[in-house]
Amino acid sequence: MKSTLLLTAALAVFSIQAQAQTTATAAAPRVAADQIPTKKGPLTVQPITHGSVVFTWNGKTIYVDPYGGAEAYAGLAAPDVILITDIHGDHLDPKTLAGLPVGKALMVVPKAVAEKLPAEYKPQVRILSNGQRLDTLGMTVSAIPMYNLPEAADAPHTKGRGNGYVLGLGGKNVYLSGDTEDIPEMRALKGIDVAFVCMNLPYTMDVNQAAQGVLAFKPSIVYPYHYRGQNGLSDVAAFKKTVNAANKKIDVRLRNWYPTAK
Known part of the structure; x- marks a missing residue:
């Protein structure tokens, strides 16, 4: 009887350890979150990957361009708001959305994204066009143009199709560039x-373009994100050096947006 109890206890401990190991393996690695x-x-x-970031503020959780698999969001609160910038798969990712608890989230998107979202999400969608603003849940969401230069019908990102966003959160203004070059609106x-601010070729802008754009609008803090292009990761250290050589007051925060990259 005693040996049976010991065996049962040992099996229980093994089962718990195995479950814990499985859970840890399922959750993708993440860099530490910042607080502002x-x-x-x-x-x-909370940086996630590429152009994806999660904000938590005033009891609300905001997912930006959820992409890369639901496991990347393991352990985070369900979203109250989801912002999607563009139709490309690294911004609009139905597979990732399907694996996340998004049933109660307000989805703020441009029209082009709304037209491509699965029908089940339609009741949750609020369309914002460039220049429009939404007040919701104690925050403001303003849609900002994002596009390639020179403007062309065959550009990867045409003017008016996608949205950058400026969020008003407790007196702080947070800008999300989406996929853009250093356009006049930025x-x-x-x-x-x-x-x-993004920086990946050939889709958006190079490091120097991004730096010059940032030096023009002078944010207090800037995170280079969305910096993986066709030739690998952009040189974000060079971006920081260029920005701070011209303006030491801008806090350039380098974080690893690609923790699983080889």
Whole structure:
């Protein structure tokens, strides 16, 4: 009887350990989150991968361009708001959405994205076009142009199709560039506290373009993100060096957006 109890206990411990190991394996590695103070408590910035980031603020969770598989979001709160910038698969990823608890989330998207979302999400969708603003859940969401230069009908990103976003969160303005070059609308931004700026060729802009755009609108903090291109990862250290050589006040935060990259 005693040996049976010992065997049962040992099997239980093994089962718990195996479950824990499986859970740890399923969750993709993530870099540590940052916290930025606002008038309504901290804004938590959790890099996920490429152009994907999760914000937690004032009891709400915001997913930006959820992509790369649902396991990348393991352990994070279900989203209250989902922002999608464009129709490309590294921004609009139905497979990842299908694996996430998105049933109660408001989806803020451009029209082109709304037309490609699975029908089950239609009741949750709010379409914003460039220049439009939405006030919801104590925050503001403004849609900003994102496009390639020179403008052309066959460009990877045409003007008006996708959205960058500026979020108003407790007195802080957070800019998400989406896929863009250093367009006049980006350079003209004012009062940006935190910026997420892309830099990957041939789809968006190179490191120097991104740096010059940032130096034009002068965010307090900038995160280079979306920096994997056809030839690998862009030189974000060179971006930081270029920005800070011209303006030491801009806090360039380098984070690993590709923790599983070989």
